[in-house]
Amino acid sequence: MINPNSYRVIWVYLGKHEIERLSAQSGLFISESDTIVEQVISFMSNASIRTVGPELIFGKIYDSIGFGTLQEDLxxxxxxxxxxxxLSKLKTIEYLYRFQGIMLNLDTVYRFLDKLNSKQKERVEQIAFAHTLKVLHENISIVFYDMTTLYFEASDEDDLRKTGFSKDGKHQNPQIYIGLxxxxxxYAIGYDIFEGNIYEGLTLIPxxxxxxxxxxxxxxxxxxDAGLxxxxxxxxxxxxxxxxxxGARLKNEPDNIKKQILEPQFSEGQIISINKAGRTRLIVSHATNRAVKDEHNRIxxxxxxxxxxxxxxxxxxNINNKGYNKYFRLQGDVTIGIDYEKFNRDKVWDGIxxxxxxxxxxxKQVIENYKNLWQIEQAFRMSKTDLRIRPIYHRLRHRSTYLHIIYRLLYLQRNGKDTL
Structure with missing residues (x-):
């Protein structure tokens, strides 16, 4: 707990540049989490930050990847x-000023982001790919693809930001799709940005x-994932x-295929394979712990x-096939009820x-490789929580180049796990 008696009042003279820096930031949104982090930083000394600080640790990783060749200190x-x-950009600026001696204002950061263009994105991807190729010993025989949405607090749309199906539950906000x-x-290979109202399945092949x-x-x-x-x-x-x-949508398979899936009495870890047209085959497995989770989620x-x-x-x-809405049914002309028989029938799919x-x-190789998809899903979860890349407050389309920073963050953090 902070002791209120420990405070001292110190009078200082603020130079012209300092006054401009503070006044430019005075009207910005500050989140509660930023305030908490500020309190933590306040208890840290300059010496401790600079001795084992982020610039020392992550700076070396940043350079070892090759990002240092871009020669962009900011x-x-x-x-x-x-x-x-x-932190928010406001708190980022405060951190850089207090502990790195770097004096910026928010307008400087925005102007810098505005200058970033497609050439910068290409260069960042080239550097990251070269490093990935080195780490994977020149062998990229399998890749993992996923998408997520990032919504904007601004209510207006443009040719990139569109209202669409939101994975964040923000259907009223314009958004963009990010493919990784x-x-x-x-290890990241590349990313791209798509209009917020596009069907995500149309993004994969291009x-x-x-x-x-x-x-x-x-x-x-x-x-x-099956949705793509x-x-x-x-x-x-x-x-x-x-x-x-x-990932296969087994319940959407023809009845003869579903019969082959459900006929055997699965034992723990059992795998069956079903040949389909051409070279395609379905691989089906059962796990008891997954069955417990599936039943819990259904209930x-x-x-x-x-x-x-x-x-x-x-x-x-409300009667549709979105999530658990599939269990709704119409009783009479206007009454909505629940189809409990359908709910109970679905129990046979638990754990499959x-x-x-x-x-x-x-x-087994197919299943193990599919399980690696969690790494890209983890990257998106990390970016939205640990790195807090949502919601996005930028109001100009070209400020979506802010995602260049996020891409480097994801790559830097992934490499930091191996280095630290």
């Missing part, structure tokens, strides 16, 4: 400060093709000579539905997970 400072203390491609170990052409990749195996690969996407990948591993989802039904505010529009592939890998 960019380096912003990346490392954001990584060490995920990584190799084994979670993105993979562009990255493959840029970095001369020899058609690596593509691993992605429609039947049309799968056909397009096959036509272009790509192999893939995706929790049902309880939420029951609360909504009890509230009496549901309409026919499916994968679709056209590779020649063994069943």
């Amino acid at each position: 960019f380096c400072h912003l990346v490392i400060a954001r990584l060490a203390f995920p 491609l990584v190799g084994l170990g979670g 993105f993979i093709e562009k990255i493959s052409e840029k970095f001369k990749l020899n058609r690596p195996i593509v691993v992605a 690969l429609s039947n049309d996407n799968i056909k397009a990948l096959e036509q272009k000579g790509y192999e893939y591993i995706i 929790r989802g049902l309880q939420r539905l029951e609360k909504r039904v009890k509230a009496g505010k549901l309409t026919k529009s 997970k499916g994968y679709a592939t056209n590779t020649k890998l063994t069943d």
Whole structure:
């Protein structure tokens, strides 16, 4: 606890530059978390920060990756400060001033971000890819792709920011899609930005093709979540000579396939393989711990539905296949109820997970490779929590180049795990 009797009042003269710096920042939004971090920083001495500080530790990693060749000190400072203390830009500026002796104002940072362009993005990706290639011993035979949304607090749309399906539950806010491609170990290969109202399944093939052409990749195996690969996407990948591993939507399979899946009495860890048209095969596994989790989630989802039904505010529009809404049914002309029979029938799927592939890998290899998809999902979770890249307050389209910093942050933190 802070002792109020320990404070002293110190009168100081602020020079012209200092007054301008403070006045430029006075109207900015400050989050509660920023205030907490500021208190932590206040108890740290200059000596401790500079002796084992972020610039010393992450600066070496930053240079070892190759980012130092860009010769942009401001960019380096912003990346490392954001990584060490995920603050608003206001607090980043304060941190740099107090502990690094770097004097900036917010307008300087915005002007710098405004100057970043596609050439800068290309250069950052080239450096990151060269390092990834080195770490993976020149072997990028499998890649992992995923997407997420980042919403803007600004209410106006433009040709990039669009309202669309939000993974953050912010359907009223304009957003953008971010696609990220990584190799084994979670090492980033490339990223891209898409309009916020695009169907995410339409992004995969153009993105993979562009990255493959840029970095001369020899058609690596593509691993992605089921939501990113429609039947049309799968056909397009096959036509272009790509192999893939995706999460299968087993309940959407034809009845004869579902019968083959559900007929065997699964034992713990058992795997079955079902051949489909062409080279495609379904691999199905069962895990007891997954069954427990699936049942828990279903029951929790049902309880939420029951609360909504009890509230009496549901309409026919709520009857759809989104999540647990699939258990709603129409009773009479206007009453919405719950289809408990359908809910109970779904119990047979608890613990069952499916994968679709056209590779020649063994069943176990397919499953193990798909499990690596968590690394890219972890990168997105980390960026949205540890690095706090949402919500985005930038109001100009070209300020989305702020994501250049985030991309370097993700890459720097991933390499920091191996170095520290």
